[in-house]
Amino acid sequence: MITCFDIGGSAIKCAVASADGQLGTLRRVPTPLHDFAAFSAAMAALIDAGGASRGVAISIAGVVDPDNGRIKCANIPCIDGRALAADLSAALGLPVWIINDADSFALAEANAGAARGHANVFGLILGTGVGGGLVIGGRLVSGPGGFAGEWGHGPAAAQCAGSPPVAIPRLPCGCGQSGCLDTVGGARGMERLHLMLHGQTLDSRAIVDAWQAGDANASRTIDCFTDLLSGPLAMLVNTVGASILPVGGGLSNSAPLIARLDQAVRASILRKTDTPIIVPGQAGAEPGLIGAAWLGLENIGSAHA
Known part of the structure; x- marks a missing residue:
């Protein structure tokens, strides 16, 4: 044992x-x-x-x-x-x-969750911020410093997003850099976007609920949020060859949000597929x-x- x-x-x-x-x-x-x-x-x-x-x-x-x-x-x-x-x-x-x-989330999903049977798996965390873990050939990849999978850091966030495009400032990140995806992804990032776009303070659950109810402001926030995350995630999929990205963290509880992100990513990757690749985690x-x-x-x- x-x-x-x-x-x-x-x-x-x-x-x-x-x-x-x-x-x-x-x-x-x-x-x-x-x-x-x-x-x-x-x-x-x-x-x-x-x-x-x-x-x-x-x-x-x-x-x-x-x-x-x-x-x-x-x-x-x-x-x-x-x-x-x-x-x-x-x-x-x-x-x-x-x-x-x-x-741990990535390993759980690869062995006992949504990614069973997939050789290359990226466990995607959309919680307070963003994070991830990488499993290749069934084995966890840690990388130098143990930072493999930390796709949320580095000055990679786009400076405009949405349709029509709106300017997105390069926000300071807790890692010491500016313009990290962690500042605009995850629950706190969604809340920052909503405040920047509309001058309105709402928590991420309320924003997602309002979007589902057809609220125009929330729909604009989700549009920008999806645009900011889908491009980097498509690059990640192309680079590591992950065939599935199970999602954990609080935002994974919204199936419509995960489906929206999945559609945007699949539209941007080189491999064309009708099968969802960004899916809610199932490990328990x-x-x-x-x-x-x-x-x-x-x-x-x-x-x-």
């Missing part, structure tokens, strides 16, 4: 995975944010409660550098900057494997735990190959 964790700033979620990737009972505790000893002790208690384990696989809201194992995780200060897998392995007495939450309610399970099972299998 593998003990799987999905760790965020508010909670540590845990379940045991069997050899076929099935999860047992979900357990959770608050995340200790400032004390590594308390953090590792909380994990140890959850492992002990689940019974004998062959290893620990973790999905976490942070980025692990594959060269040195150090994690960047600002919302959990006690682990930020640590060689976390090594430190936890020493504390827990078990092998530890770690991936970020977007990579706990993709972080499911992705961690497959990561752990893959590593256990490799160790015994």
Whole structure:
């Protein structure tokens, strides 16, 4: 059995995975944010409660550098900057494997969700911001620094969008650059667009609902939003050869929005197909735990190959 964790700033979620990737009972505790000893002790208690384990696989809201194992995780200060897998392995007495939450989503979808049977998969996150994870030939790609799949960063956002076109300013991004897709994609990006276009503050769910109800302002926002994202996503599809892009994050709950984005992307890629390629994720309610399970099972299998 593998003990799987999905760790965020508010909670540590845990379940045991069997050899076929099935999860047992979900357990959770608050995340200790400032004390590594308390953090590792909380994990140890959850492992002990689940019974004998062959290893620990973790999905976490942070980025692990594959060269040195150090994690960047600002919302959990006690682990930020640590060689976390090594430190936890020493504390827990078990092998530890770690991936970020977007990579975990992609792995979950490739093995147990909408992307089963597809060799090249890009797991697309449309949540507060945008992110993603890349699976090629069934294996997760991390890349230098662990940043593979981070399509939301870099000064790539168009400076006009929609029909008729409207100017889009190059907004500062939390990564330190300006003009990143993360500033205009995802829920906060949609809200910024709506405010810029109409001087109206609405949350993303209200904008999507108003668009579905035929509201002209919301329709204009969705038009610009789709235009800004579809071009870069088409380039991504052409470049990595992904045959499907399952979507996670809050905006994935709107099937009409995902269908609209899918139509725009399929109209822009080189490979013409009538089959949707951008689809809502299907891995279930706990993709972080499911992705961690497959990561752990893959590593256990490799160790015994």
